[in-house]
Amino acid sequence: MRVRLVDIAHARSGDKGDTANVGVIAMRSEWYPLLEQHLTRERVAAHFQGMITGAVERFELPNLDALNFLLHGALGGGGTLSLKTDAQGKVFSTALLRMVLDVPDEEARRLKLPGGGT
Amino acid sequence: MSRVIRVAAGQGFWGDWLEAPRRQVEGGPIDYLMLDYLAEVTMSILQKQKERDPAMGYARDFVGAMESVFPAVADRGVRVIANAGGVNPPAAAAAVHGAARKHGVADRIRIGVVTGDDVLPRLDQLLARxxxxxxxxxxEPLSAIRDRVLSANAYIGAGPIVEALREKANVVITGRSTDTALTMAPLLHEFEWKRDDWNRLAAGIVAGHIIECGAQCSGGNCLFNWRNIPDLADVGYPIVEAEADGTFHITKHPRTGGRISRHTVIEQLVYEMGNPREYITPDVIADFTSIQVEDAGPDRVRVFGITGKAPTDKLKVSIAYRAGFKAVGTLVYVWPDAIEKAQVADRVLRQRLDRLGLRFDEIHTEFLGATATHGALAGDGRDAPEVQLRVGVRSSDRAMVERFTREIAPLVLNGPPSVTGFAGGRPKTEEVVAYWPALIDKREITTQVEMFSP
Structure with a gap:
């Protein structure tokens, strides 16, 4: 089943220099393993291809049902140097939530995932 | 029940809600009011103000905030901790003292002033050594931008704030204290935690991180279930209720709007997070992977289990420097073919800039309403009813940026059609003050604490 990340997780992002961070949080604790499994560093880097110039780092926080991603070279120089509307990376959070996950039907039913993704 | 200390957040940044400090002292019992004013580039703005007027250089909003809470501070024992001092804490103290006299409470306001974070006067000596x-x-070494430095301040920890509280200050004004120290210091003071009690210190830092952005942990800017967050017009700012063992609750005053839940608190915990195992502060390194968060009733969250370890022997230094000039011009293009028209206008504009011989360090185009913030992830914007073309330029040469600002308006009549939204006039050229983070040995920084006397 296709599952929209925005239906199973929420997120907040911020900045440190030219790096944006995106913390993505499972809406229910039992959904957190899906994030660990599907939101790999490689997939997230591919998702943001063309939007960032540097590498992607991933950190796990199972205690908070959350992953933290650092997106390097995301902010056009960052801070006041940046000419971007989102110079402080405030909405990279929702850009990440545009991802769609492929979850086996049986697992999706067991986890009671909201369906209907395209 | 063990003793509880309540630290309330009243400002999350300079420019935050003016009503919040008063609402925090009037909405229910609190012991401390924490006001965070400083962001990375705030110090440079304040430094410029101080250069124009030696009595300036602090967050002036703070004086109004103090006036709104004088009754609580003077008569009910609430103590205020604020990093509103910017690059001139003594001037902030003088302004607050002046306001206290006007309100007839000067005899009951004892202001502790923390200084020593400003390393601007010592910069060349430090480089020489x-x-x-x-x-x-x-x-890059600082010598690359030394001649353009505007301000340089070390991030200082909880120590000097604790010292001021010990000396019975009921208003503590600092310069570049870390945001989290403003919350941790009163807990350290009240519970007499040892300076190497890393787990408890880390708990104080995490409490500080949760409330340092004000309502951003109590329903503001919260994506989770955002439609159902009650009454944001009356949003309650967060309060830490801490216990001696380092556990604490996050809550807000009764009958206020917003929401505090495990989800709203975790959204704030991940904000501006780096490596979660090493949240470095001058006092302790906190491990965010140890934090346990659970719902503990309506608008009430319990936080516990936090661990920490000894800090490094460095302090971070926040340096601001002049980095050229920039300007941003915008025009709105409308259906049909809104994005195509905006794209053509961008091409025309760039051709003209090029033919004028203008060269920029950077030129950046965005199409708001289509791809500005989410890029290609947002699709191609073909059906957008309107698109704002937004072009920004940056250069060390002010004249080039100025010339750019004259090239936007002509496009209204000599570029692609269906254009509007230019009533704001010519874009403004602004100086860029950029941020330069560095490290310095802790032993180079000595803070001072003084009780203000006029």
Whole structure:
């Protein structure tokens, strides 16, 4: 089943220099393993291809049902140097939530995932 | 029940809601009011103000905030901790003292002033003695921008705030204290935690991180279930209720709007997070992977289990420097073919800039309403009813940026059609003040604490 990340997780992002961070949080604790499994560093880097110039780092926080991603070279120089509307990376959070996950039907039913993704 | 200390957040940044401090002292019992005013570039703005007027250089909103809470501070024992001092804490103290006299409470306001974070006057001496103050992100030595430095301040920890509280200050004004120290210091003071009690200190830092952005942990800017967050017009700012063992609750005053839940608190915990195992502060390194968060009733969250370890022997230094000029011009293009028209206008504009011989360090185009913030992830914007073309330029040459600002308006009549939204006039050229993070040996920084006397 296709599952929209925005239906199973929420997120907040911020900045440190030219790096944006995106913390993505499972809406229910039992959904957190899906994030660990599907939101790999490689997939997230591919998702943001063309939007960032540097590498992607991933950190796990199972205690908070959350992953933290650092997106390097995301902010056009960052801070006041940046000419971007989102110079402080405030909405990279929702850009990440545009991802769609492929979850086996049986697992999706067991986890009671909201369906209907395209 | 063990003793509880309540620290309330009243400002999350300079420019935050003016009503919040008063609402925090009037909405229910609190012991401390924490006001955070400083962001990375705030110090440079304040430094410019101080250059124009030596009595300036602090967050002036703070004086109004103090006036709104004088009754609580003077008569009910609430103590205020604020990093509103910016690059001139003594001037902030003088302004607050002046306001206290006007309100007839000066005899009951004892202001502790923390200084020593400002290293601008010592910069050349530090460089001469071999401190490179290299940029933490790029590794470049400070000498690359030394002649353009506007301000330089070390991030200082909870120590001097605790000292001021011990000396019975009921208003503590600091310069570049870390945001989290403003919350941790009163807990350290009240519970007499040892300076190497890393787990408890880390708990104080995490409490500080949760409330340092004000309502951003109590329903503001919260994506989770955002439609159902009650009454944001009356949003309650957060309060830490801490216990001696380092556990604490996050809550807000009764009958206020917003929401505090495990989800709203976790959203704030991940904000501006780096490596979660090493949240570095001058006092302790907190491990965010140890934090346990659970719902503990309506608008009430319990936080516990936090661990920490000894800090490094460095302090971070926040340096601001002049980095050229920039301007941003916008025009709105409307259906049909809104994005195509905006794209053509961008091409025309760039051709003209090129033919004028203008060269920029950077020129950046965005199409708001289509791809500005989410890029290609947002699709191609073909059906957008309107698109705002937004072009920004940056250059060390002010004249080039000025010339750019004259090239936007002509497009209204000599570029692609269906254009509007230019009533704001010519774009403004502004000076860029950029941020240079560096490290310095802790032993180079000595803070001072004084009780203000007029």
């Amino acid at each position: 071999g401190h490179s103050l290299a940029n933490m992100d790029t590794g």
